[in-house]
Amino acid sequence: MTSSKLRRVSRVSAPPEDYEQRLVIAYRDRLMPVDPDMKYLVHVPNGGKRDLVSAQLLKAAGVSPGWPDLQLALVVPGFHGLAIEMKRREGGRLTVDQYDTLAWLAGNNWLACVCLGADDAIALLDTYRGIRDGKVHREGEFGRVYRFERGSLRAIERPKKRNKSRGL
Numbered sequence: 739m740t741s742s743k744l745r746r747v748s749r750v751s752a753p754p755e756d757y758e759q760r761l762v763i764a765y766r767d768r769l770m771p772v773d774p775d776m777k778y779l780v781h782v783p784n785g786g787k788r789d790l791v792s793a794q795l796l797k798a799a800g801v802s803p804g805w806p807d808l809q810l811a812l813v814v815p816g817f818h819g820l821a822i823e824m825k826r827r828e829g830g831r832l833t834v835d836q837y838d839t840l841a842w843l844a845g846n847n848w849l850a851c852v853c854l855g856a857d858d859a860i861a862l863l864d865t866y867r868g869i870r871d872g873k874v875h876r877e878g879e880f881g882r883v884y885r886f887e888r889g890s891l892r893a894i895e896r897p898k899k900r901n902k903s904r905g906l
Contacts (some may be wrong), residue, residue: 752828752855759807759824761856765863773867779810779820804835806843806850808859814870818847822862827855837896840883851886852894862886 759781769776784805788796810820821843823836832852840850849866853859865886868874884891 752826755807755824755826755830758826758856758859762808762822762824762859762863765856765860775812775867775870776810776863778812779808779863781808782806802839804833804837804839806836806840810863810866812866812870814866815872816847816869817849817866819843819849820862820866821848821850822859823850823852824859825852825854830854832894832897834897837883837894841896844883849884851884851891853886858886858888861889865889 763779763781766776766779782805783796784801784803806821807824808822810822812819821840823832823840824830825832840852844850851862853862865874882893885894886892
């Protein structure tokens, strides 16, 4: 059998970003009976593939490229809110628009982070709630964009090239 007749075996990829985000929202929903502040964790539907008419209507309504996937409008010591840009655990890339928006939020005293998958986003939410409750001390510098991975913050730099956002 020649190599051209062999079947290509595709490797299993990481779950899509929207699946991971739904896991974070399901976690929020489980928390709400004991932590009513979690109802203020919301998703702004800026991304995604849309038909041209829908995209134009949303743009006219104020949709802005680069806005983070999840925001928690909750003031804690040192921060005015939490912004989370969700990415796939493997292969997710931050666009320049996303970085610039996160940097602007960080400059306005928001904790602005990129999370690779639901596990990191949930751990970040728990850390943020711990800051509110005085159980965790605030870390990081104001005005920096961070990647939250395995329970720690790591500053990230602006992407070098302009990569187009999907959707809007």
